[in-house]
Amino acid sequence: AQSVAQPEDQVNVAEGNPLTVKCTYSVSGNPYLFWYVQYPNRGLQFLLKYITGDNLVKGSYGFEAEFNKSQTSFHLKKPSALVSDSALYFCALYNFNKFYFGSGTKLNVKP
Amino acid sequence: DTEVTQTPKHLVMGMTNKKSLKCEQHMGHRAMYWYKQKAKKPPELMFVYSYEKLSINESVPSRFSPECPNSSLLNLHLHALQPEDSALYLCASSQALGVGQSNQPQHFGDGTRLSIL
Numbered sequence: 001a002q003s004v005a006q007p008e009d010q011v012n013v014a015e016g017n018p019l020t021v022k023c024t025y026s027v028s029g030n031p032y033l034f035w036y037v038q039y040p041n042r043g044l045q046f047l048l049k050y051i052t053g054d055n056l057v058k059g060s061y062g063f064e065a066e067f068n069k070s071q072t073s074f075h076l077k078k079p080s081a082l083v084s085d086s087a088l089y090f091c092a093l094y095n096f097n098k099f100y101f102g103s104g105t106k107l108n109v110k111p
Numbered sequence: 112d113t114e115v116t117q118t119p120k121h122l123v124m125g126m127t128n129k130k131s132l133k134c135e136q137h138m139g140h141r142a143m144y145w146y147k148q149k150a151k152k153p154p155e156l157m158f159v160y161s162y163e164k165l166s167i168n169e170s171v172p173s174r175f176s177p178e179c180p181n182s183s184l185l186n187l188h189l190h191a192l193q194p195e196d197s198a199l200y201l202c203a204s205s206q207a208l209g210v211g212q213s214n215q216p217q218h219f220g221d222g223t224r225l226s227i228l
Contacts, residue, residue, distance in 0.1 A: 034216055043115070043201055043219030044154070090153055097167065097208045099217060101153035 002027040002095045006102035013081045013109055021076040021105045023091030032094040033074045035065055038104075039087045050074060061085070081109045114138055115220035117202050123226045126192060132223045134185040134202030142166075142208045143185040144217065145177060146201040154201055160185060161208045192227045199224050 003026045013019045025031055032051055036044040048059025055067045065076045074091060086109045091102040115136045124130050134143065141162050146154035159167035160179040174196075176188040185202055203217040 036219075041221070041224075043117075043203075043221045044217075046216040046218070049216055088151065097159065097161075098156060104151065104153055106151070 002093055002100055004091050004093045004100050004102040006089075006091055006105045008105050009103075010106045010108065013107070015083050015109055015111050016080050019078050019081040019085070019107065019109070021089050021091075021107060023074045023076065023102055025072050025074060025091075025093050027093055027095055029095075031067075031072075031074075033065075033067065034092040034094065034099070035059065035063070035074075035076050036090045036092060036101075037087045038090065044090060047076070081107075083109050083111055085109050115202055115204055115218050117200075117220035117223050119223055120221070121224050121226075123228060124189070124192065125228050126194075128192075129188070129190045131189065132187040132200055132202075132225075134187075134220055135183055136204045136218070137183055138204065138218065139182075140204035140206055140218070141182060142205045143179060144203040144205075145175075145185070145187050146203065147196075148199040148201055148222070150199075158187075159208070166208060189225075192225075194227050197225055197227045 005024045034049045035047040038044045047063050048057050050057050050067045058064045063078050067074050089105050093100045118133045143160045145157040148154045156169050157171045158177045163179045174191050178186040199222040201222045202220045205217045206215040
């Protein structure tokens with residue numbers, strides 16, 4: 001069975017500091033992993049994806065994610081957080097024509 | 112602005128009403144999806160259409176009836192809904208389903224916020 005876990009309901013970080021939002025996955029076969037962000041009253045916006053290749057994936061708005069096969073993780077990172085990054089973040093796994101979403105992590109960036 | 116357009120943005124209906132949600136995309140995508148999302152929860156897949164044919168139905172109650180009249184449009188017909196059906200309904204599209212399409216992200220609309228009285 002496939003699944004995605006986001007162990008933190010909420011992450012708090014000060015503006016200018018680095019941020020990490022954690023994601024772990026379970027799948028048989030190759031993982032196809034995605035990060036999405038959702039702002040209030042909006043749909044989900046695609047940030048980045050890992051399919052194959054480099055373990056460090058760069059995406060939109062300065063975000064990047066590190067794929068670690070041995071730890072089955074795909075953590076989202078940003079070197080310097082902005083207040084405008086405050087939103088709900090979802091990790092997702094694609095398998096057999098479906099996207100499996102994690103439970104979401106609320107990121108709060110304080111000035 | 113999103114490339115997937117959903118109307119209406121808000122809908123309030125009684126339990127005996129019939130209404131429809133609409134979704135439109137002009138990106139040439141051949142896979143379209145309906146999701147239900149409760150507050151601060153992940154989207155729950157309801158239906159998937161591939162090349163205008165229903166591909167996946169996640170055991171959704173029959174009071175929800177999807178329709179894909181052409182490659183750009185996706186409807187969700189609602190009838191006799193329950194208060195627990197109140198949620199944000201999201202439409203999404205991607206290039207296609209199947210082998211070789213696993214690297215294609217979904218594009219989401221901003222949703223219809225549905226309230227059942």
